[in-house]
Amino acid sequence: MNLSGVRNAIIAKVDGMTGFRMSPFPVELFDRSQNTLAHLAFAVSISSTQSMNERQRVPTRVFMASNVSLIFAYRIRPHSVSTDYNLAMDQEVDVIETVLGSYAATPGIEIRYDQSTRTFAQSLEYVLINLTFTTIHTP
Amino acid sequence: MAYSVVPKMRRDGTIKLLDNAGSNTLTISFESGDFNFTPSKDAEVIIRDRNAISNVRRGDQEASATGSFTVFMREFTDSAQAGSVLDFVNKTGQYASNVSTGSTGTPRIEEYCIDIEYTAEGTDNGDDADHKATLSKCICNVVFTEGDPSTLAINFTCYGGVVYVGPT
Numbered sequence: 148m149n150l151s152g153v154r155n156a157i158i159a160k161v162d163g164m165t166g167f168r169m170s171p172f173p174v175e176l177f178d179r180s181q182n183t184l185a186h187l188a189f190a191v192s193i194s195s196t197q198s199m200n201e202r203q204r205v206p207t208r209v210f211m212a213s214n215v216s217l218i219f220a221y222r223i224r225p226h227s228v229s230t231d232y233n234l235a236m237d238q239e240v241d242v243i244e245t246v247l248g249s250y251a252a253t254p255g256i257e258i259r260y261d262q263s264t265r266t267f268a269q270s271l272e273y274v275l276i277n278l279t280f281t282t283i284h285t286p
Numbered sequence: 287m288a289y290s291v292v293p294k295m296r297r298d299g300t301i302k303l304l305d306n307a308g309s310n311t312l313t314i315s316f317e318s319g320d321f322n323f324t325p326s327k328d329a330e331v332i333i334r335d336r337n338a339i340s341n342v343r344r345g346d347q348e349a350s351a352t353g354s355f356t357v358f359m360r361e362f363t364d365s366a367q368a369g370s371v372l373d374f375v376n377k378t379g380q381y382a383s384n385v386s387t388g389s390t391g392t393p394r395i396e397e398y399c400i401d402i403e404y405t406a407e408g409t410d411n412g413d414d415a416d417h418k419a420t421l422s423k424c425i426c427n428v429v430f431t432e433g434d435p436s437t438l439a440i441n442f443t444c445y446g447g448v449v450y451v452g453p454t
Contacts (some may be wrong), residue, residue, distance in 0.1 A: 199435075201358070202296045202319030210316070210358070210435075259434065283435060 148255035148284045150193055150213065156253045157215060157280075158191050160245050167219065174216045177275065178268065185273055187238075189219035199283065215258075215280040217246065220273040228271070235274045239263060246280060257283040287453070290413045298407040301355055303374050303400050306385035312374045316358040318437070321404055323353025323421060325448050351421055351444040353402075359436040371438060375400060375426035388423040393445055399425045402442060414453035422446025 148156070161167050166187040170180045174192035192215070199210035219242065221235035243260050250256050261279040268275060296319035303312045329345030357371050363379040364370045373379035377386070377398045388395025401422050408416040423446030429439040 200318055202299060202317055204297055204300070204315075257435070281434075 148253065149286055150196065150284075152253065153213060153215070153256055153282050153284050154191055154193055156250055156256055157217065157246055157258075159253075160248065161189050161191070161217065161219070161242060164241065164245055174218045174277070177218045177220070180220065182270075182272060185220040186222040187219060189217060189242075192216045194279075209286055210283060211286060213282050213284065214261075215282055217242070217278045217280065218275060220268075220275055223267070223272060223274055225271075232274060235276060236265070239265075239276045239278070242276075242278060246278070255284055287414045290408065290411070290453075292411040292413065294406040294408075294411075294417070298411065300405045300407070302403040302405070303371070304387070304403060305374075305381075305400055306387045306389065308401070310374075310381060310384050312368065312371065312381075314355070314357055314371065316360060318356045318358070321353070321355040323351045323404075323419070323442075323444070323448070325351040349443045349445050350423075350447045352442070353421070353444070354439055354441045356437050356439045359430065359438050371440065372428055375428060375440060375442075387446065388425075391446075393423070395423055395425070395445055397425050399423045399445070401446070402444070408453070415451075418451040420449045420451070422449070 158169060162169060167189055168187065170177060170188040170190045172179050172190060174190045177190050180188050193213045194216045196211050196213040199212055201210050203209050221231065221238055223231045247258060247260060259281045261281055264277045266275050299319060299321060301314040301321055326348045328347050331343040331345040332339055333341040333343060361370050363373050365379045368380045370379055373381045374384070377384050386398045387401050388399040401420060402424050404419045406417040421444040424442040424444045426440050426442045429441065431437050431439065
């Protein structure tokens with residue numbers, strides 16, 4: 148599966164989750180999303196790609212590993228910061244489980260979860276959860 | 287033409303497995319490119335005069351070579367589709383009707399064995415010909431290791447000799 152196919156497969160997974168919709172902004176500029184649309188907005192980028200340790204004979208197959216960044220926003224209500232922060236992290240686990248789910252319909256992708264980072268918007272209105280995954284795929 | 291001035295690298299290599307007379311073959315794909323083999327010579331019998339080596343006589347014949355290569359594990363076995371290295375080296379699945387290369391000639395080998403052909407691309411690099419090493423009558427043992435990706439290491443012992451072919 149090529150790079151755009153990998154990205155589309157992951158977008159399709161998250162887009163299928165209740166309430167999630169893709170932001171028009173890439174991961175790197177995700178904080179420009181409008182506040183009114185930001186809750187459960189997400190973006191997916193393939194931030195880098197590396198070669199695998201293999202022969203790289205093009206007539207057969209070439210393997211590569213790509214780092215995928217997935218970011219989504221979760222709204223924090225002013226009087227429920229602790230509760231909503233927990234809810235955001237519960238949602239994060241759902242996203243991880245969804246992204247690690249079956250790709251039987253779009254074969255050619257192996258994916259592993261790497262890490263999460265959580266930051267708050269300056270307004271304290273949203274927590275931004277950035278997940279990174281490693282995918283192994285063909286070009 | 288002059289002797290090649292192009293050092294070969296992983297991308298130039300192809301490994302092909304063959305059964306008897308090459309009626310069934312499998313060109314390896316999804317591999318790490320770590321094919322290696324060590325041809326061996328007869329055992330050395332060292333004869334000493336007191337403490338000094340006075341003669342080294344040729345001793346027992348040894349296996350022709352030992353070696354290994356690694357493929358990425360995609361399937362263990364498949365009866366319907368060709369492509370399983372494990373099936374080819376074990377005479378199972380789609381390759382259950384393979385014929386051992388060791389069943390005729392000398393040495394005759396009771397265990398199922400195959401020929402392994404390694405080719406380094408030459409003509410695409412401006413050489414007169416491709417460069418080939420054929421290891422005959424290889425008994426293969428496989429080590430599975432889980433990882434990202436999981437691998438099958440094919441370790442082989444060759445008893446039928448190593449033949450090199452290059453530009454003439």
